[in-house]
Each structure stands twice: as structure tokens, then as C-alpha cells.
Amino acid sequence: MEQPILKNKHYEIEIIDLGAQGEGVGKIGEFTVFVPEAITGDVVEVRLIKVKKSYGYGKVMQIISPSPFRQDSKCAVAAKCGGCQIQHMKYQVQLDFKTKKVKDCIERIGGLKDIKVKDTLGMEVPYHYRNKAQYPIRKEEDSIQMGFFAQKSHRIVPSNKCSIQDPKNEQIMQIVTDFLNENHITIYNEETHKGLVRHLMIKTGYHTNEIMVCLVINGHKLSKADLLVAELRKVDGVSSILLNHQLAKTNVILGGETTLLYGKEYIIDKIGDLSFKISPLSFFQVNPLQTEVLYKKALEYAELTGEEIVWDAYCGIGTISLFLAQKAKKVYGVEIVPQAIENAKENAKLNGLTNVEFFTGKAEEIIPTLYKEEGIKADTIVVDPPRKGCDIYLLETLKDMAPQKIVYVSCDPATLARDLAYLVKEAGYTIGEVQPVDMFPHTTHVECCVSLKKN
Template sequence: MALKKGNDIKLKIDDAAYKGKGIGKIDGLAVFVPNTAPGDRIKARVMKKKKNYAEAKLLEVLEEGPYRIDPKCQHAKNCGGCSWQHVSYKHQKEFKQDQVRDHIHRIGGLTDLEVSPIISCDNPFYYRNKMEYSIGHKRWLSQEEVNRDEYVDDRCFAVGLHAPGRFDKILNIRECHLQDPISYKIMDFFRQWCIKNDIAPFNRIENKGFMRNLIIRKAFYTDDLMVNVVTYQDDQGLIEALAKALREEFPEITTIINNVNDTKSPTSEGRYEKVIYGPGYITDKIGDYHFNIDANAFFQTNTPQAEQLYEVVKQFADIEADNIIYDLYCGVGTLTIYLSDKAQKVVGIELEEVAIKNARRNAEVNNIANVSFIKGDMKDVFTEAVTNKFGAPDCLITDPPRAGMHPDVVDRLKELKVPRIVYVSCNSSTMARDLQKLNEVYEIQEVQPVDMFPQTYHIETVAKLALRK
């Protein structure tokens, strides 16, 4: 019988695939199944059938493979925050190493290049300095609740993380092990306060309600702790009452922000924001430098691993005292500033206004005079006029978003023929695509994975490029 959507199947998981899914085969057809590990024998239900592959949902683990462990968190198999908590950390790293190698060889075509051993994370739990909790009017039901004969109500004030692939259902979490435990305690207090005070969660389908997101930032090297409440409406009295309750319960909180997103956009960044308490930012360190971080500014999520990542970048950049460095997609200037002690000048380019504002302030706070920041879209701003103004780069650092670099930027790099490039990526597949094009002009000398996100399939990768002679 041909495999069809809705079929229940028994399957042996042979390998770990991209995005943390296990992969097995039936009659030569690849079947991808989340929440599985190599060696597992499982029962699953086919949810999608395509010509070359199928996707299935795990129903039961019939026999556990050698890589499977008991997850630390009760929500692990339903939560979008962790995809590999059921796999031992030792083997998570092996799978990520294989993933990067596959992308470099298969997509990048660099089959002779061996990927360096992954740099692991000392703290595979409680490592995040930022958690973004979603709020909704419907909670995700467990499989046990779905299987009950009686009706189970899913309507409530739900706070937590989205169930994988569902924008309309929130996993109403009762524990989380990704950020310092105070994060969950604040979230739970916030949930109970909203229920007690009859505050409406935002309904994304009908575009009504009040509370949209709760975001908590906790600095790693300082005691700073930010609570950022994202609302659909501006109600100063209500937010101030909530802020007062939060401060009484958690005196550790150093600043409280209200972002007001009164649009249909699902983003957690408000159309405008108000500082309710404290300075409106937190301060953290990377290396010897302090960084002020606003509510909506990007900052590396795993602070100690960011130091490991930046050390790899510094080593690959091989900076000399008279060098001019360009840092593309520079964010709040953390890497720009981190490299400034080795170079004559470092120029950061970034699209987001709030990030550029933070970057300039961070340079001032750290008394760094040899950095400059330019706001704009990389494909429009990174032009000959800019390099004429600031000088031709001796080394260029690029850390693009998950989609990789725009083709125009790749072409510009090939034209510039910068002596050295260091490519930092949170998506090794798009990095491999860009490296394939850059390989026409540059020799790809090293590829170094750095595990910033234990319990997930995500992996940071750094590549060292040198101009071909």
C-alpha cells in the first residue's frame, strides 16, 4: 500500500536531520519525525506526503535508541523552545557537527574542507539572557487531553511559547530551563496577576485584547534585570499597577518597559515604547567591554558563548595595528567594539535605527574613539563611496541574518577583493550557499562551529576566507 497522509507507520530512525527532526525510510522514501533520535523505533502518523519525502508526528517510542534521554522539562515534546532536550548533550554536539559538515560539503561544494570540532557550551541549561514569552487566548492541549472522551476547554490566559508550527496556540508553560529560574517565576506571577485582574490576552485572529508578549532580559555579568510588557493598547494606569506589583514581588527588577504594538503585525517590537521604571536598558559585558541593551536591541543570547564566538572571529581576522576593519550587520556594535583594540579603525554597518543608536552609545560608554557606525540596508549602503570615505577594508566581518547575504552584497565582496573575510552565521545552509559563490575569489580556509543554543538544532558557524592569489 502506498504511503498516504493519515497512515500510521512503524519506523526506525536512522539519523538526525536539519531542524532537529529524526529521519527514517520506508520503501526508500525519507520520513522526517520531530522529537525522535537516531536508533529509536517508533510509531508515527503521516501528516504530509510529498513526492520525495514525508513528514510524520510521533505517536509512541516503541524502543529507545542509544542517544535518547529523559528530558529535564515536562514540556519538552510539545514546546517550540527546545527541540533536542530528549537527546544527550554529547550527541547534540555530534549531530550539529554533522549538520554543518553536510551543508559545507553538499550545498557549498567544499568537499575537501574538514569542519573543525565544535566549541561546546559549559552551561547547556539556563544560558539565555533573553526570553520572549507569547500570550494568547487559547492554550495548546496535550495529547492526553486530546484523547480524552470529555470536552477539554482550551480557552484561558495562556503565557508561554508557541507550539511548533502554530501561531494561534500557546503552550501554557509551567516550567522552563532556558533562562535563569527567576524568569519563569516572573512570568508565572505576571500570568496570575493578569488572571486575577481580568486582563484580556490579545486575540490575533480578531485583533482585540490587551496583553501581547512578556519579554525578560537578565544580564549575565551584572545584576540587571528587565521586564518588557508588550501590549495592544496604551493604558498607563494598568501598566503602572502591574509594574508596582512586579517590583514588590521581585525587587531584583532594575527596569520595566512597556512596548505598545497597536498594529496587526505579530512583532513584539512596539510602534512606540515607554520606560515605566529604571533606566530603560540593562548593561552586560563581553570581554572587557560594557554594553547598554535596550528592550528592542539585538544582543547575543548566550553571553559567555558570545565571548567564545568573538575570540574565534578575532583569531580568524588576524588584525594588525594599521588595519581598517568593516563589520557588516553589526547590530549594537558588540563585535565592532570587541575588535577595536587591535585595529586602526572599525566601521560597523546596520539597518536598524535602535541598534545604531545603541552601538554609538556603547562606543561612548567604553571610550572607544576608533569606531564609526553607518545606518542603512547593506546592499544599498556598502558602496564605493563608503569605502572611499572610511578607507579600503583590510578585513571584513559579516554576520548576516538567517537568510544569509543579499546576492548584491556577495557580488560587491567579490569585486572588492578584501584580503580577508570572516563570515559568522546562525544558519550554516545559507552560509554554505554564499561560500560557494565567494569560493570563486576566496579560499575557504577554516570552518568553526560554536554551540550557542544547547537543546536546540541551532548552531553558530564561523568561516575564515582569504583572497586567492
């Protein structure tokens, strides 16, 4: 008689595959077990922590035989922190995993076969690539803790070292911690909504070495702020020190109001030959080296000759728009966030580009309105939607306008696959190729750039 699979019992399992979130997949007979922190080729002892009818989840108790694809994590708290899920995989294995993830989504969710998915483009040195960090600050007993949240929790994993953040962050974190301790500044409590200091945000100009330090507070003033400014100014590159005021009881990190303590209200960074102003509230890709790789691919897929009219839907602060404007006759960008459009206009001016125009609103409303009222018809449309993918009304707009080319930039393979299925099956487009780009090494996230042409 077959033995029942029991919760909390220990089993020896060989990991034979990887799941969509980078977790190991093994079998106990026909029973599937998902095991975080295990990879293909591992033989592990696991304790089952959740048991369903045909599958369960296990926790690694020991690695009996390590996979040849395994590497030691560079970060001491990688297994606890929620930032890096697959740092224990060799980098080429990470890239292969991401390529397969994109292929699987396109086939399984999109129902599209024989699509050319190229190998994921990785980094030469996949460490210390992030130009933005947001550290929650909490007080445990008499100790101030700063770090990142553990996976699926609001429990801080204290650490001032991170293998994917800029190394200067360590020095800044120590200065802020010492200031808070020495001056007895109160720390925010999520449950009671009492206390002052909530988060520390640091933004770094990868190519310019300019650093922004922003302390997020539950109030209007920070006492002895001049002492903090004096210490932070000793860090090479610090050119902007701000307070952000978040008074709401919310998980949203930043509030709408910011006070300048020192320097400028923004920093500058570059993508390729273009410069961009980065404010505390503006969105900017966190990996500028790979962003350039991604945008160059989008420009390649657009096949611009200098005569085209291009729409950039979900244009944000105009990063892709300005890239395209270097080669197009005219680029129109549309974004629903007013502040982002203001940043986009500033960035166009900063780079001396006059053949680009930006509109505030929903792409699915702005694009067809200007098409009908002013006859603005795009030869090429670029879409770079948020993780939820394109709004159905925008997809219908693309179908109606029927531009010759669409370039789809995606940060989520699942919603990308869903939208590609519509564009192919409903709107009459053919996919040229799909190029994954590793914007976030050591995580399960992958960006893609896709070329589509009208049949």
C-alpha cells in the first residue's frame, strides 16, 4: 500500500526542474514538491511545510548532493532577504532559466508555437548594478534595524551590505543609523502609526556618480537635520539631500511632498548619449547598463529611417521616446502620470530634442483621439506597459490603427504572452523575434523586447 505524504515529515528528493519563481521541483512518486533555494541537480533533504492533494512545498533541511549548477551566494543574507531569489545559481544558469521562462509563458499562456526566443542578454559583471535602494527602518527593542524585507513579510533582514546595490550605500546607511541613535530620533511603527523616520532612499547616477539621499519621515521636520547633512556631504558624490513627507498610514513608501536640505532636487544620469533628470518621485530604470541594451534593441526593432511617425505608449519620463527621437521624424509620448510627463518634457529640453511631443492621459484615449481629430497616424507604436500589461482598450486601438510595426517592451512574460496572443490572433500581426534582457541579475524577473509586423 502506498504511504501517505505527510506534512512535517522529512523526505530525500532529487530536484529535476525549476518552477516559474526559480524554486526547485522534485517528486515523491507522482507527488510534486516545490522547494525554494534548491536547483536542478540537487539532492536535498526537505521537510514538507504544506501539503495539497497532488503537490506540496518543502523546506531544505540539508543539501545531500549539490548540483553542478550551484554557486555560493555572494551575500550573507541572500536566503533570508526577499531581494535575490536565485543568487545560488551560476549566472549562465540564471540566464538559461529566464530564456526558458519566456518561452514557456509564450507557449503555455499565449498558445503561440514556434516563436523565435533568443538567448537572454546578461551582464558581464552581474553585481552592484542597482541605482536605487529603499531601506525600511524599524526599531527592535533598543536597536535600529535597516535592511530589506524578508520574502512575503514586513520583517526586516538587517544588513548594510548588498551585492546588487551600490557599495557607497553601506557608508550612507551607517551615517544615517549613527545620526538617528546619537540624536534619539524616533522610528516609525507601522502598527501604531507613531514615530518619525520610516525609510531611507538612495538614488545613484551610475555614469555621473551623483548621489541622492532621501529620508522619508512621518512628519514635517527633522530635528538637527544640519548635523546629518554635514556628515552626508563627506560622502563622495552626494549632491542632493532631501526629506520626503509621508504622513499617511500606508505601505506606499513616498509621499507627495519633498523638502530640499542640501544641493539639487534631482540628480543626472545617462542612458547611452542621453541625459536624464531623476527626482525623488520619478521612475527611472534601476539598471542603466542593461537599460541601454534593452533600448538599443527596441530601436533596432523599430527600424527607423528618419521618416517615421512613432507613438510611445506608457512613455514614463520619456526614456524610450528620446531614444527613438534620435532616429525618427517625430515621436509622440503618452503617459497617465502628470509628473512623469513634466519630467519627460524637461528631459527632451535637456537633450536638445525638438521632434518629440508628450501628452498626459490614457494611451487608449489620447492616441485614437489625435488620430481622428488631427490625423496623427503612427508608422510604429512602442508599448512599455507596467507589469499588468496593456489595457485591452489600447490593444483594440492598436488593432484599429494597424501600424506597420509594433515594438513591445515587457517586464512580465505572463502578461506579455497574453497580449502577444491578442496581437497575433486578433489584430493580424506576426512576431519577428523575442529578445529577453536580464535587467535584474539574481532575481527571477526578466524584461523582453519583441518585434511585430502587420501581416
